[in-house]
Amino acid sequence: MDIQLKRGLLDVCVLASIKNEDSYGYKIIKDLNPYVKLSESTLYTILKRLETSNMLTVHTVEYGGRLRKYYHITKNGIKRIEDFKEEWQEVLSIYQFVIKEEER
Amino acid sequence: MNKQEFLAELKAGLAGLPQKDIEDQLNFYSEMIDDRMEEGFSEEKAVSTFGLIDEIVKNLIADTSLIKIAKERINSKTKFNIWEIILLVLGSPIWISILIAAVTVIFSLYISLWSVIVSFWSIFVSFIGASLGMIVGGIIILCKSDFFIGIAMIGVCFILAGLSIFTFYGCKLSTKGILLLTKKTAVCIKNALLKKETA
Numbered sequence A: 001m002d003i004q005l006k007r008g009l010l011d012v013c014v015l016a017s018i019k020n021e022d023s024y025g026y027k028i029i030k031d032l033n034p035y036v037k038l039s040e041s042t043l044y045t046i047l048k049r050l051e052t053s054n055m056l057t058v059h060t061v062e063y064g065g066r067l068r069k070y071y072h073i074t075k076n077g078i079k080r081i082e083d084f085k086e087e088w089q090e091v092l093s094i095y096q097f098v099i100k101e102e103e104r
Numbered sequence B: 001m002n003k004q005e006f007l008a009e010l011k012a013g014l015a016g017l018p019q020k021d022i023e024d025q026l027n028f029y030s031e032m033i034d035d036r037m038e039e040g041f042s043e044e045k046a047v048s049t050f051g052l053i054d055e056i057v058k059n060l061i062a063d064t065s066l067i068k069i070a071k072e073r074i075n076s077k078t079k080f081n082i083w084e085i086i087l088l089v090l091g092s093p094i095w096i097s098i099l100i101a102a103v104t105v106i107f108s109l110y111i112s113l114w115s116v117i118v119s120f121w122s123i124f125v126s127f128i129g130a131s132l133g134m135i136v137g138g139i140i141i142l143c144k145s146d147f148f149i150g151i152a153m154i155g156v157c158f159i160l161a162g163l164s165i166f167t168f169y170g171c172k173l174s175t176k177g178i179l180l181l182t183k184k185t186a187v188c189i190k191n192a193l194l195k196k197e198t199a
Helices: A003-017 A025-032 A040-052 A075-103 B003-013 B019-038 B043-048 B053-063 B066-076 B082-144 B147-198
Strands: A056-063 A066-073
Touching: A003 A025, A003 A040, A003 A075, A025 A040, A025 B019, A040 A056, A040 B019, A040 B053, A066 B019, B003 B019, B003 B043, B003 B053, B019 B043, B019 B053, B053 B147, B066 B147, B082 B147
Parallel strands: none
Antiparallel strands: A056 A066
């Protein structure tokens, strides 16, 4: 897949995983695992990028005697997900058309 | 490799990058290791899932802007002694102009590369323009005066159109090449700045 395309998609993936509830690094990787393999290194850069563009915020929570970073989605992040859904509706219908033509 | 060793090696590999970024990365991986160990992984197994430290370092360098790295380099040299300060001040007209000259040279080299690309693209555009002119002119002449000259002009139009297609691919290739070269140069400069710190 085109690198730029994949980057954009993974960004939205991570945002979606923290949309309904705050999550932390390892849990995000685990939740996405059935769908897409994410390496720690990639996740780190994605989280940094999303934080800089104000799509998520970070806060620390004490857990079992150590500190854990939790990520929380912002309004911008939610908007990004909505935009993604809109853009890809069209991609989906094009894909369905291509598949239909292939089967003929 | 256990947790301590991994974090130490990672820290060493990241030397030269902004302090805050290094800290964030170390905390991030430390957290990952702890989480995995909670799930039952051994320390060694947890560390082995991260892959090579070189890869991690390479990714972070690629993602950190050149400006950030240059700033960090300048900031870390906080202990200018008094002689360096005096020399810097006294020498400033000289090193400033040398610096400007160096930057200008590099910049003009870059511009010349791009001018070559621009001329390729202009050739492409002229081929298209000429072939359009030929077909219009050819049809007019064909209808109005000499049939054969008209046909010849239309023929030339097709030749020019074909040439423009070749030129287009040439332009695309060279443009992509220059963009790739720019990217690679940025990575080289970043590495050079970072190596000087650790060497």
